[in-house]
Amino acid sequence: MKTLTLKKILFLALVVIAALAAILIWQGTLGAPTPSAQPSSTAPAATVLPVTKNPIATTGIAPGLTISKVKAEDNTDPQTNAAIPDRLQFTLSNSTPAQISSIEVYYTMTDSATGQTESYYQKLDGLTLAPDASATVYFDNGNGPGHYPENKYSLYRTSTNEVKISVEAAAPGLAPATATATKAKGTGEKLD
DSSP states (O other), X not given: OHHHHHHHHHHHXXXXXXXXXXXXXXXXXXXXXXXXXXXXXXXXXXXXXXXSSOOOOOOOOBOOEEEEEEESSSOBOTTTOXXXXXXXXXXXXXXXSSOBOOOEEEEEEEETTTOOEEEEEEEOTTOOBOTTOEEEEEESSOOSTTEEOOOTTSHHHHOSSOEEEEEEEEOTTBOOEEEEEEEOSSOOOSOO
16 A cells, blocks of 8 residues: 555656646746837847737827838938938827827738738837927837837848838827838848
8 A cells, every 4th residue: 555655646746846847837938028018119129029910909089190201111311311221110290289108009011922911019118209299210120219129030021022011100099190111022121
């Protein structure tokens, strides 16, 4: 009987050890950032992952947030007009009498030849638009204000076909703003 009891104790000990190992592994994955919780523009993530649906749930209808100067190639610095490497870049403007913050962006890339799509979501942490002010944002893995992470393996960076990009920006209480950009055939990604 002692042998049977020892075998039961040994079996239970192995089950407990396996369960503890599984819990530790599971807890280690809880701290991984999700696409909606990317770091602010001063510390971009190494890789941004696509999302399967648009998480923006704004119900605002008031006008005031707009997108302009959307580019995915032939980019220029808005202050100097000097050519800069290709990236998704656009200007957000606030025409309301109040400050706008908590801005979110959702964009979808569509390969015109294959129909393949990829979508990305980003909270524009650190970006606040004063009344009647504008700011340009860049998805380029750059540092500093207005620069946010991008996936360097996205359709935009890897497809040699034309890629159309639809952009939606939203902020609490305001109607979402939309715009589009197009990357022509080829991979570009060079200083023009």
